[in-house]
Amino acid sequence: MIKKLNLLFLLCASTTMFAQQVEFEEYQLDNGLDVIIHQDNSVPVVTVGVMYHVGAKDEAPGRTGFAHFFEHLLFEGTKNIERGEWFNIVAANGGSNNANTTQDRTYYYETFPSNALELGLWMESERMLHPVINQVGVDTQNEVVKEEKRSRIDNAPYGKIIYATGINKYMFDKHPYKNSVIGTMQDLDAAELEEFKAFFDKYYGPNNATLVVAGNLEMEETKAMIKDYFGPVKSKPEVERVQITEKPITETIKATEYDSNIQIPIKAHVYRIPGMSERDSYVMSMISSILTDGKSSRMYKRMVDDEKVALQVLAFPRPMEDYGTYIMGALPLGDTPLEKLAEIMDDEVNKLKTELISEREYQKLQNKFENQFVNSNSSIQGIASSLATYHVLYGNADLINEEIDIYRSITREEIKEVANKYLNKNQRLDLDYLPESEKEQK
Incomplete structure (x- = not known):
C-alpha cells in the first residue's frame, strides 16, 4: 500500500511551514x-x-x-x-x-x-x-x-x-x-x-x-x-535477536583513560539512556541540544564565553536499538582543574532538573529540531537511508515524516522530568580523559 506522508519543514529559519507530500510503498517478497x-x-x-x-x-x-x-x-x-x-x-x-x-x-x-x-x-x-x-x-x-x-x-x-x-x-x-x-x-x-x-x-x-x-x-x-x-534469493533461518538486560547503574563509575595523541584533557560524564525508539530517548536528544549543541547552548555560553574556563564543550548522544548513551564533557582552558569543569556541568544539569526552560528557549529548540529533520531528508540518498533506518531499527518507516511530531509533543515539564530520571551522579561514568604524558608522570 502506498503511504502518503507529510514532510513538514521550515523556510528560511522561520516558523512558517508548508507540507511536502512524500509517497512510498512497502511490501515483502515471498x-x-x-x-x-x-x-x-x-x-x-x-x-x-x-x-x-x-x-x-x-x-x-x-x-x-x-x-x-x-x-x-x-x-x-x-x-x-x-x-x-x-x-x-x-x-x-x-x-x-x-x-x-x-x-x-x-x-x-x-x-x-x-x-x-x-x-x-x-x-x-x-x-x-x-x-x-x-x-x-x-x-x-x-x-x-x-x-x-x-x-x-x-x-x-x-x-x-x-x-x-x-x-x-x-x-x-x-x-x-x-x-x-x-x-x-x-x-x-x-x-x-x-x-x-x-x-x-x-x-x-x-x-x-x-x-x-x-x-x-x-x-x-x-x-x-x-x-x-x-526473488530467487532463498530465505534463511530467522535470526535470534540479542535480548540482554543490563542492571541499572546505581553508583558512580570513576575511570581514567589515556590518549597519546592529545595535549588537552577532557572531563566527561556519561549516562546510560533508553533505546532509540523510546520516547525518553527523544527527550534526551533535546536535553543534549540545550546543554551542549552549538555556541548558543547553555554550557558553551557559560563555560567558554562567560567564565572562560573551557576551550570547548562537547556532547555525543549515541542512540542505539537496545540502549543509548549520552556523553557530555569539556576541555579545560589553561590551568582550569577538571573538577571545576565537572562542578559547572553538574550545576547546569541541576538547573534543568529544578527549573523549566523558558518559552523562548523551548521555541528555539523546536525550530532547531525542525531544521535537523528537514536536512536529514533533503536528498534522495538521505531519504533512502532514513526509510531503511526507521523500518529496520524502529519498526515504522512512517517515522520519516512522523518523528518530528514526537519532538513537537515534548513539553518543558517532560524535559525537566527526564533530566531528573537519567542525569544523576550515581547513574553515570565520571571519566578523566588525559594525555599519555600524565600517566608517565604518575
Whole structure:
C-alpha cells in the first residue's frame, strides 16, 4: 500500500511551514525481503540501498569486529563481478557508493543516474546472492581494517571518545554494546575462513534485510526488476535477536583513560539512556541540544564565553536499538582543574532538573529540531537511508515524516522530568580523559 506522508519543514529559519507530500510503498517478497520504494521523478538520480539487521552486538564472544569486517569484505567481488571491480563499475556508470556499520545494522548503497537503476539492483542482488568469500579477500580486508583502526581510533585525537571504545566498556557489563564496532584485531586474526562464511550464512539472508529504492523511477517497472533480481534469493533461518538486560547503574563509575595523541584533557560524564525508539530517548536528544549543541547552548555560553574556563564543550548522544548513551564533557582552558569543569556541568544539569526552560528557549529548540529533520531528508540518498533506518531499527518507516511530531509533543515539564530520571551522579561514568604524558608522570 502506498503511504502518503507529510514532510513538514521550515523556510528560511522561520516558523512558517508548508507540507511536502512524500509517497512510498512497502511490501515483502515471498523470501521475506522487505522492500520500500520512494518515487521522485523531479530528480535525475536513484539510490539503491540494502540494510541488514546485523551489527556489532550480534557477534559471538571472541569474534568482535565481524559485522564491520563484512562492510569491507562484501566489496571484494561476486560470482559475476571480478575481484577489485566493484568500485570501477560504479564509477564507470557515473555513480557513487558506500557502506557503514553500527552496533545494530549494516547498510550498503549506490547512487546512480536514474538510467542505471537496474545496474544498482543487480549489484546488490549479487552481494546478497553469491559473494566470493575466500582467504585472499579476508587477508586483504584484514589489513584494510587494521589500517582503519590505526588511523581512526588508535592514532586519532580523542579516538576513544569519538568511537566510544574508551566508554562503552564501562557502561555495559553483559550487553555486547560493551564492545567496539571495529572490534579487536586479535579476534579477526584468530578467525578461520569458515567462520566468516558462517556469519554470512546466518545474517545475510533476504529475510534479515530491507531493500530501499528511491528516486527517478517507474513504480511497476522497478517492482518487476526487484522480483527478477531478488526473488530467487532463498530465505534463511530467522535470526535470534540479542535480548540482554543490563542492571541499572546505581553508583558512580570513576575511570581514567589515556590518549597519546592529545595535549588537552577532557572531563566527561556519561549516562546510560533508553533505546532509540523510546520516547525518553527523544527527550534526551533535546536535553543534549540545550546543554551542549552549538555556541548558543547553555554550557558553551557559560563555560567558554562567560567564565572562560573551557576551550570547548562537547556532547555525543549515541542512540542505539537496545540502549543509548549520552556523553557530555569539556576541555579545560589553561590551568582550569577538571573538577571545576565537572562542578559547572553538574550545576547546569541541576538547573534543568529544578527549573523549566523558558518559552523562548523551548521555541528555539523546536525550530532547531525542525531544521535537523528537514536536512536529514533533503536528498534522495538521505531519504533512502532514513526509510531503511526507521523500518529496520524502529519498526515504522512512517517515522520519516512522523518523528518530528514526537519532538513537537515534548513539553518543558517532560524535559525537566527526564533530566531528573537519567542525569544523576550515581547513574553515570565520571571519566578523566588525559594525555599519555600524565600517566608517565604518575
